[in-house]
Amino acid sequence: MNDQPGNVVTQAFAWLAALAAGLGITTQDVVYMIFGLTGVAISIASYINGRLDARRRQKEDEKRTQLLEDYLAALPDKNAAKSPAVVNTVSEVVKRAGGL
Structure with missing residues (x-):
């Protein structure tokens, strides 16, 4: 007989x-179970990634809101002549950001 060692796939x-x-x-x-466990692992990883992305987005929104609040709170201290134009510009930006 001609015995040959098996390759990695055969083993x-x-x-x-x-x-x-x-x-x-x-x-x-066994193969079905392996693919089933792979699907479960992918689903769990996708869920965790979605939660991390939502948390990151929420923190970014909180920072943006805080910056806008700080700016609008300091607005009366600025030049009164420029104030109406600045308020209009800020309101337009807020409207556009809300539409995203």
Whole structure:
């Protein structure tokens, strides 16, 4: 006979079949479980990433709101002649930002 050593893929499937036989289930079921666990891992990672993104967006909105409040609170101290134009500009910017 001509014995040849198996490659990595052959060995991986041999170990997979041995694991399935040891558990008393079919190799097909083990493959389904592996892909199912992969799907669960991707779903969990997506959920965590979405929550982190929402938290980052909320902090950015809070910073923007605080900057706008500070600016509008200091507005009466500024030149009275420029005040109406500045208020109009700020109100337009707020309207555009709200439309995003």
